[in-house]
Amino acid sequence: MSTAAGAPIALSVIAPVYNEEESLPHFVREITEAIAPLGIPYEIILVDDGSKDRSLAVMTDLASRVPELVVVSFRRNFGQTAALQAGLDYSRGQRVVLMDADLQNDPADIPRMLQKLDEGFDLVAGWRKDRKDAFINRRLPSMIANRLISMTTKVSLHDYGCTLKAMTREVAKELRLYGEMHRFIPAVANWVGVRIVELPVNHRARQFGTTKYGIGRTIRVVLDLITVRFMQTYLVRPMQVFGLAGIASGTLGFLVCLFLVFEKLFFAEDIGNRPLLLLGILLIVVGVQLLSLGLVADVVSRTYHESQNKPPYYVRTVIGSSAATEQLEPLRAQSTLRPIA
Numbered sequence: 001m002s003t004a005a006g007a008p009i010a011l012s013v014i015a016p017v018y019n020e021e022e023s024l025p026h027f028v029r030e031i032t033e034a035i036a037p038l039g040i041p042y043e044i045i046l047v048d049d050g051s052k053d054r055s056l057a058v059m060t061d062l063a064s065r066v067p068e069l070v071v072v073s074f075r076r077n078f079g080q081t082a083a084l085q086a087g088l089d090y091s092r093g094q095r096v097v098l099m100d101a102d103l104q105n106d107p108a109d110i111p112r113m114l115q116k117l118d119e120g121f122d123l124v125a126g127w128r129k130d131r132k133d134a135f136i137n138r139r140l141p142s143m144i145a146n147r148l149i150s151m152t153t154k155v156s157l158h159d160y161g162c163t164l165k166a167m168t169r170e171v172a173k174e175l176r177l178y179g180e181m182h183r184f185i186p187a188v189a190n191w192v193g194v195r196i197v198e199l200p201v202n203h204r205a206r207q208f209g210t211t212k213y214g215i216g217r218t219i220r221v222v223l224d225l226i227t228v229r230f231m232q233t234y235l236v237r238p239m240q241v242f243g244l245a246g247i248a249s250g251t252l253g254f255l256v257c258l259f260l261v262f263e264k265l266f267f268a269e270d271i272g273n274r275p276l277l278l279l280g281i282l283l284i285v286v287g288v289q290l291l292s293l294g295l296v297a298d299v300v301s302r303t304y305h306e307s308q309n310k311p312p313y314y315v316r317t318v319i320g321s322s323a324a325t326e327q328l329e330p331l332r333a334q335s336t337l338r339p340i341a
Helices: 024-038 055-065 080-090 107-118 135-153 181-190 217-234 239-267 275-307 322-334
Strands: 009-017 042-048 069-073 093-098 123-127 165-168 196-200
Touching: 009 024, 009 080, 009 107, 024 042, 024 055, 024 107, 042 055, 042 080, 055 069, 069 080, 080 093, 080 181, 093 107, 107 123, 107 165, 107 196, 123 181, 135 181, 135 217, 165 181, 181 196, 181 217, 217 239, 239 275
Parallel strands: 009 042, 009 093, 042 069, 123 196
Antiparallel strands: 093 165, 123 165
């Protein structure tokens, strides 16, 4: 079932593609078989992430025969996160499903995930409860990463690495993904107060090609986790983390130098060659630098919010006078008030 170009539709299924020429015909067929019985207008968006095989040619051929299929082709390989973000940018669905194109995610799970959205949840995260991957280089690092991410972000999920997710349009349009941030979609979505549920999904062994993931990705995930935690906690108040560290360092350095001055004045101690003096001066300098960094970060944070007209809050709904609701957007556009930081 197709719709006019540019018109909103019920569902968008987004999948990044990298060297999956053998999987693609089966993937598109399974998606169609899973969604067609629902009787809703939908689109399948495949994002070619600079594939080196015949994936783009296969997708082009499929698009000529499947009217619901949209192909977005990158100039080079930008990574899975960028591919998912491109899919989100090009999507028109009121509900959005993200999944891998390697056939390990089962399209038959899509109706169950949409049903969860109908129950009032904003984001449904897939949980590969019975995962069909090697233990040492795939499942074990994933288990460690999931535990670490859950503890750090305070959003407890069993499987952050599962690409299969369903979300409402409101959640999808708030996502801005960089680096390896696609793993942290539930944590990022949690910032805006969404209702998240985890759903066990079917996971299948890889049928074609080889895995694109390696244990080396764990380091990049940890680095992105630090970024996520900082943005989750201090994005609108960076001075509180840099300023606190700067005050602590500067105060400790001042006390060290004060102690040395006391020894010099009252005990005639030689302090010129003492390492403690260098430590005190270093702590004071570091404290000043951290305070300066906090000030710069605070200015950048305000610029980030104000340049994009991003409010420091997210409203789920407004109940009351329809006239007041209608005036909400014009008032925001005309207001000279700046977002609270």
